[in-house]
Amino acid sequence: MFLSNTQLKLYVDNEGNGGPSAKGAIGEDVLEKEEEQHSEWYKRYHEYLSDTLDDYDFVLNDKELIEGDPALNLMSSEIGVKEYFSKKIEPKTNQGGIPFNTLLERSFDTVEDVWEHLRRIPYENGKVKITPEEEETRKTVVVLGSGWAAHALMKVVNCNKLRIIVVSPSNHFVFTPMLASAATGTVEYRSMTEAVRSANGMIEEYIEGKAVGINVEKRKVTIRLNSLLEKQKEGEPPEVELNYDHLVCAVGCKVDDKNVPGASKSLRLKSCDDARKLRTAIGECFEYASRPDVAGAENAEERTQRATFFIVGGGPTGVELAGELYDLAADITRPHKGSYPKLKDNVKVVLCHSGPELVPQFEEPLRKEALKSLERKGVEVILNTRVTELKDDCAILSSKKSGEDSDRVESELPIGLSVWCAGTAPVSFVSQLLDQLPESARNYDGRIKVDKWLRPPMKDPSLLGSVLVLGDAAACMDDDELLPQTAQVAGQQGAYVARMLSRGYDLEVTPPALPCTPLADCDVFYDPQLTEWLKLRGLAVASKFSFLNLGLLAYLGVISSLLFALSLAHAAVAFTTMGSTVINRPFSSHQQQSFHLFSSSTDHLEDEIKSMRVGEIKQELESYGISTRSFFEKSELVEALITARKEGKTPVSSASTESTTTTSTTTTTAAPTNTEERKKRIQEEMEKCNTMKTGELKSELESLGVSTKSFFEKSEFVRALAEARVDGVTVKKSKKKKRRVASDDDEVEEVT
Numbered sequence: 157m158f159l160s161n162t163q164l165k166l167y168v169d170n171e172g173n174g175g176p177s178a179k180g181a182i183g184e185d186v187l188e189k190e191e192e193q194h195s196e197w198y199k200r201y202h203e204y205l206s207d208t209l210d211d212y213d214f215v216l217n218d219k220e221l222i223e224g225d226p227a228l229n230l231m232s233s234e235i236g237v238k239e240y241f242s243k244k245i246e247p248k249t250n251q252g253g254i255p256f257n258t259l260l261e262r263s264f265d266t267v268e269d270v271w272e273h274l275r276r277i278p279y280e281n282g283k284v285k286i287t288p289e290e291e292e293t294r295k296t297v298v299v300l301g302s303g304w305a306a307h308a309l310m311k312v313v314n315c316n317k318l319r320i321i322v323v324s325p326s327n328h329f330v331f332t333p334m335l336a337s338a339a340t341g342t343v344e345y346r347s348m349t350e351a352v353r354s355a356n357g358m359i360e361e362y363i364e365g366k367a368v369g370i371n372v373e374k375r376k377v378t379i380r381l382n383s384l385l386e387k388q389k390e391g392e393p394p395e396v397e398l399n400y401d402h403l404v405c406a407v408g409c410k411v412d413d414k415n416v417p418g419a420s421k422s423l424r425l426k427s428c429d430d431a432r433k434l435r436t437a438i439g440e441c442f443e444y445a446s447r448p449d450v451a452g453a454e455n456a457e458e459r460t461q462r463a464t465f466f467i468v469g470g471g472p473t474g475v476e477l478a479g480e481l482y483d484l485a486a487d488i489t490r491p492h493k494g495s496y497p498k499l500k501d502n503v504k505v506v507l508c509h510s511g512p513e514l515v516p517q518f519e520e521p522l523r524k525e526a527l528k529s530l531e532r533k534g535v536e537v538i539l540n541t542r543v544t545e546l547k548d549d550c551a552i553l554s555s556k557k558s559g560e561d562s563d564r565v566e567s568e569l570p571i572g573l574s575v576w577c578a579g580t581a582p583v584s585f586v587s588q589l590l591d592q593l594p595e596s597a598r599n600y601d602g603r604i605k606v607d608k609w610l611r612p613p614m615k616d617p618s619l620l621g622s623v624l625v626l627g628d629a630a631a632c633m634d635d636d637e638l639l640p641q642t643a644q645v646a647g648q649q650g651a652y653v654a655r656m657l658s659r660g661y662d663l664e665v666t667p668p669a670l671p672c673t674p675l676a677d678c679d680v681f682y683d684p685q686l687t688e689w690l691k692l693r694g695l696a697v698a699s700k701f702s703f704l705n706l707g708l709l710a711y712l713g714v715i716s717s718l719l720f721a722l723s724l725a726h727a728a729v730a731f732t733t734m735g736s737t738v739i740n741r742p743f744s745s746h747q748q749q750s751f752h753l754f755s756s757s758t759d760h761l762e763d764e765i766k767s768m769r770v771g772e773i774k775q776e777l778e779s780y781g782i783s784t785r786s787f788f789e790k791s792e793l794v795e796a797l798i799t800a801r802k803e804g805k806t807p808v809s810s811a812s813t814e815s816t817t818t819t820s821t822t823t824t825t826a827a828p829t830n831t832e833e834r835k836k837r838i839q840e841e842m843e844k845c846n847t848m849k850t851g852e853l854k855s856e857l858e859s860l861g862v863s864t865k866s867f868f869e870k871s872e873f874v875r876a877l878a879e880a881r882v883d884g885v886t887v888k889k890s891k892k893k894k895r896r897v898a899s900d901d902d903e904v905e906e907v908t
Contacts, residue, residue: 621663
C-alpha cells in the first residue's frame with residue numbers, strides 16, 4: 157500500500173532493530189486539528205507537500221514519545237522513507253556566538269593533517285616507497301584547477317592511498333589578495349605564488365592543460381594540453397583522455413564581461429599574468445602622460461585623461477586596486493623624490509560601482525567607512541552607475557537620476573586605462589559537465605548545485621560521488637544560504653574533500669560511511685586505527701560540510717584596512733585609530749560577527765619618525781621633558797619618540813623644561829608649538845635662505861653651532877638654517893672640548 161500525496165511519511169526505528177513500525181497514516185484533515193499542539197510537524201508536513209525541501213535530515217526514533225502521542229502515532233507509516241529521514245532530530249541550540257563544535261572539529265582535523273604530513277616525510281625523502289600491491293589498489297583522483305580549493309586539497313590529501321593527477325593551465329597557485337599589490341609593484345610575484353609540483357611532493361602527475369570534455373558514465377575526462385614553445389613548434393596542441401575514480405572539479409570562474417561592448421579589451425586582475433600585464437600598462441600610462449606633446453598648461457586636460465585609471469566594480473578586488481593605485485600615484489608624484497612629479501595634479505583614480513554601496517559583503521558600518529576612506533585619499537567613487545560601453549579613450553556611463561532604475565542619465569568619462577573587476581561567470585567546462593547531469597543540478601547563475609557532501613546529483617545513482625564540485629563552480633548551501641564565491645570558502649571545501657577521500661568514505665551512499673561498516677563494504681581504505689579514531693570522534697559517517705567564517709579583509713591603502721571577522725562577544729565593534737571612531741552595535745544574526753576597521757599605525761608611526769631630522773626628534777623629546785643626553789644614535793632617538801607617542805605623553809610647561817636644562821648654555825626663543833604653523837614658517841624661511849650663497853649659509857649655521865660636515869647639497873644647508881631660525885636656536889660654541897658624556901659638569905652643546 158502506498159500513501160497519497162496528502163499523507164506524511166515517517167521512518168521509525170524501534171530501538172535499533174531495523175524494522176519499520178506500521179502505525180498507520182494520517183491525512184491533512186487530521187493534521188490541521190493538531191496544528192497548535194504539533195506546529196513543528198505541521199510545518200514540516202506542508203514543506204514536504206510543497207516540495208520546498210530537497211530532503212529531510214532527521215529520523216524519529218523515540219519510541220516512548222511516539223506511543224505516548226496519538227498524533228505522532230498516527231503519523232508513522234509502514235512505507236520505508238529512509239531516504240528522506242536519515243538522522244536523529246536534534247534539539248535546537250543557541251546559534252549565537254562562536255561555533256565551538258565546529259572549531260573543535262577543525263582542531264582535531266588539523267591534528268590529523270599534521271599526522272598525515274609526518275607520515276609523508278619518509279616517502280618524500282625516498283626512504284620508503286609505495287609497494288606494488290598498494291600501487292595497484294590506489295584510486296585515481298583527477299583534480300581540475302590549481303586555485304584555492306585544489307591547492308588546499310593537494311596540501312592535505314593522503315597520496316599513499318590516492319593517485320593524485322592535477323590538471324590546470326596554470327602551473328602555480330596564486331595568493332589572490334596580493335594581486336593588487338603585485339600590479340603596482342608593492343609585492344613581487346614570487347612572494348605570492350607556489351608551484352603545483354612543490355605543493356605536495358607525492359603528487360603523481362601534473363598536466364599543464366585544461367579540461368575540454370567529459371564522459372560521466374565512462375568516468376573519462378578529455379584534456380587539451382597547453383600550447384608550449386609556440387615560436388619553435390607548429391600545429392595544434394594534442395588532447396589526451398584520463399580515467400578517474402573521482403573527479404574533483406575546481407575550475408573556478410571567469411570574468412563576466414559579455415554584456416558590455418569593449419569590456420573584453422579591459423585589463424583583468426585574476427591571475428599573475430593579469431597582474432603582470434596591468435603592471436606594465438600602469439607604467440606605460442605614466443610615460444604616455446609625460447610625453448612632450450602634452451606638456452604645458454594648455455594640455456593639462458589631455459594629460460589628465462592619459463593618467464586617469466578607471467576601475468569597474470566596487471567589490472574587494474576593485475577597492476583594493478583603487479587604494480593601491482592611489483598610493484602608487486602619491487608616491488611617484490612627490491616633488492624631487494618621485495619619478496613623475498609633474499603629474500601630481502593630473503593622476504586620477506576613478507572607481508565605478510553599479511550598487512549603492514561598496515564591498516556589499518561587509519556590514520553597513522564598514523561599507524560606509526570604505527567609501528569615506530577612499531574619498532578622503534582622493535579616489536573618485538561613482539555609485540549607482542553602470543558601464544554601458546568601454547572605448548579606447550572614454551567610458552559611457554549610465555547613472556541613476558532618482559531611485560527608479562528606469563530613470564537613468566548617460567555620460568561620458570575620459571579615461572587612460574580601464575580595469576574590469578565586476579561580475580563572474582562559469583567557465584565552459586562547467587556547462588559541458590551540466591549537460592551530462594540532471595536538470596536539477598543547474599543553479600540559476602549557471603553553477604552546479606551540490607549536496608552537503610559537495611556531490612552533484614547524478615542520473616545514475618551508482619555514479620553518485622564520482623564527481624565532486626568545489627569552489628566558485630559549486631552552488632553550495634549552508635544554513636539555508638548560498639555560500640559566497642570567496643577564497644576562504646574554496647579553501648575549506650578543498651581540505652574537507654581531501655579528508656573525506658583520504659578517510660575512504662563510500663561516497664555512493666548517503667551519508668557517506670567508512671569502509672567495513674554496516675553501511676559500506678570493505679576495501680583497500682580500511683585502516684583499523686583510523687576507523688577507531690574516527691568512530692571515537694563520531695565520524696563513522698561523514699559529517700556535512702560546514703563553512704567556518706574566519707573573516708574578510710579588504711585593503712584600503714597605505715594605512716587602513718577593513719576586517720570582517722568573527723566576534724568573541726555579542727557586540728560588533730568597528731574602530732579606526734586614525735579617525736578615532738568607535739561604533740558599537742549588537743547583531744541578531746545566528747553567528748555573531750564583528751567588523752573591525754584597523755590601521756597599521758605602528759608601522760606608519762615608525763616610518764614618519766624615521767623621516768624626521770635628528771634635531772626635530774630631539775626637540776619633540778625635550779618638549780615631553782625627556783633628556784636626550786644619553787642618546788648617541790638616531791635609532792635610539794627614534795625608539796624613544798615612538799615610545800613617548802604610544803604612551804600619549806604631552807608637552808610639559810616651559811618652567812619644568814627649563815628646570816631640567818639649567819646646566820645647559822643654550823639660549824632659546826619662543827618656537828612655534830603648532831606643527832602646521834612650524835611647517836609654514838620653515839617654508840617661508842627656506843624661500844629667504846634660497847637667495848643666499850652656500851658659503852653664507854654654511855657660515856651662519858656654524859655660528860649657531862650646527863655642524864655642516866654632513867651637508868653636500870645647497871638644499872640641505874637651506875633646510876637646516878630655516879629650521880634653526882624657526883626654532884630660535886642661538887647656541888654658542890663651548891670653550892671646552894666637546895665630549896659626548898652624560899655629565900652635569902660638562903658643557904655639552906644642545907640644539908633645542
